[in-house]
Amino acid sequence: MKRFSLFLAALTLVVAAGCGNGNNGGNTATDAPKNNAEKPAEGQKKNVTIKVFQFKVEIADALNRMAEAYEKETGIKVEVETHGGGEDYSALLKAEIAAGSEPEIFNAESFAAFDAYKDRATDLSGETWAKDVVPAAAVPAQVDGKLLGMPMNIEGYGIFYNKELFKQAGITENPKTLTELENVAKKLQDAGITPFSTTNEWWSIGHHTINVALADQADPVAFVEGTKNGSEQFKNNEIFKKWINYVDLVFKYSQKDKLTTDYATQVANFASGKSAMIQQGNWIQGDVDKVAQLDIGLMPIPYDDSGNAHIYTGPANFWVVNSKSKHPEEAKAFLDWMVTSETGKSYLTKEFKFIPALTSITATSEDVGQMGAEVSEQAATAGGWQWGRYPDGVPQGWGAAMQEYQGGTINQEQLFDKLNKAIDEIVSK
The missing domain is CATH 3.40.190.10 (Periplasmic binding protein-like II)
Incomplete structure (x- = not known):
């Protein structure tokens, strides 16, 4: 089984020159490893619902299953709304916000895309996982020294x-x-x-x-x-x-x-x-x-x-925590669980088939599939x-x-x- 440490090292050199967004149903379900039930983190409210407004149609089914697993472990309900494919996700998100519906978590692209959400994007620099983000994958979401989004994954x-x-x-x-x-x-x-x-x-x-x-x-x-x-x-x-x-x-x-x-x-x-x-x-x-x-x-x-x-x-997209939503603390806790719990990491690699953007998450070629493995082989000479x-x-x-x-x-x-x-x-x- 091939691990992706070399890919991430190569990516750090390649994407640092400039990267951006990506575009772009779930996979067949597998039994994800179960964590011991987790209690809501300090500052979280019990019996609340957080909304995730996201664009990636390929992971929609699996993301819903992940949300169900999170609710079983923590008691916090996660509602996922997916808009992608031929839809203009950005326009739909702006319409959602203009209508007064503030999702707790939404996707943003890179660099200039954060300009529209500077007043909403929560600084995630102090989160426990932030130190593990591949440096080049963090660059497109850094504004004034703040990390305004968690990179979703790496794609090619x-x-x-x-x-x-x-x-x-x-x-x-x-x-x-x-x-x-x-x-x-x-x-x-x-x-x-x-x-x-x-x-x-x-x-x-x-x-x-x-x-x-x-x-x-x-x-x-x-x-x-x-x-x-x-x-x-x-x-x-x-x-x-x-x-x-x-x-x-x-x-x-x-x-x-x-x-x-x-x-x-x-x-x-x-x-x-x-x-x-x-x-x-x-x-x-x-x-x-x-x-x-x-x-x-x-x-x-x-x-x-x-x-x-x-x-x-490049990094496909970013998870942004909306500071103007009802439950930003619960949103941050969900993202933390996604990249630190065994259940979350299993979904990211084995079901979403993501090449991780965090060095703390291990993936194999069997996890991410032949296409992901092929991308990793050519990462050292890739463009951004x-x-x-x-x-x-x-x-x-x-x-x-x-x-x-x-x-x-x-x-x-x-x-x-x-x-x-x-x-x-x-x-x-």
Whole structure:
């Protein structure tokens, strides 16, 4: 069984250069180890309910089971409300708060995403688990020296592929360049196999795909700031000029109904063997396992023929304790239990299949699945997540532009102009 200490060490070096958010049903239940019943911590009230407003649809079922286990151990009820997939989670959360419904715990992305919640996010720096957070995973949630969120986990994305379908098409070597990737796509197509399963979801073809070119800039942070102040234009950037060729290749060699394919269908198509490749992250492991036990590999994403291709890793999201909710102390206690109790840690690794963001939690390749193990193997050369450096609304604007481009209603130059415009419209407000 492979443990992930080396992965976390590599991640500390990789993500420190800049990381961000991630996007993105539960897994088959297993019997989690039982703790001795725990009493509510000092300052907690008995017989209360805390609400968790979260985005990660892949863990929804398992998170509900975890909440039930917590109630059995402590007497504190946890209600989970999940909004993700094609929904705009951020907009729904803001609407929830505006309506006067203050969840005790909610998810926030990274860096700029915390700006909207500075008046609500509780400083978690003094929590017992805070010292164990992988330093690079903490950086995106640190504001004015305060840790405003607990990193949910570490994730990575690239091109996952079905090894059996590659074998059927006579593919014996993984492509390392864009030209080689197109040759692989042609071989698959000639063998009657759809090369890519893609989606029309704004977040997937938007910030995940765009991040490939952002992260590969010589200085990603400087480039991001340049796009904000107007000194950098996507259409004038050499990496984006190459990146668009990768986008075109994926759209060309994907399923015919891609314009109406949502995230769940995209993953199901890959899991059922209807396509050989998918640009997604290890977060799809549980949904794939529900359909089939595939032999899966992971390729870096090539956007040119330099051979300088990467996967991209970062903290998926953050748990934020809402200081304006009714029960913030109970919320902090729940998060503490999640990462320190044997029950909580078992759910995180074995059922959520999370790569832990805390060094105090041990996970094996068997726990996190083949996809998580593949991510860990390539972590040392991974790129970071940069879209979280933009304020809320920018990635959504990017996604809308990418949907237009995917549908053929705008050309490359118009796409690049719209990517800059999406920034200008938010930053200039």
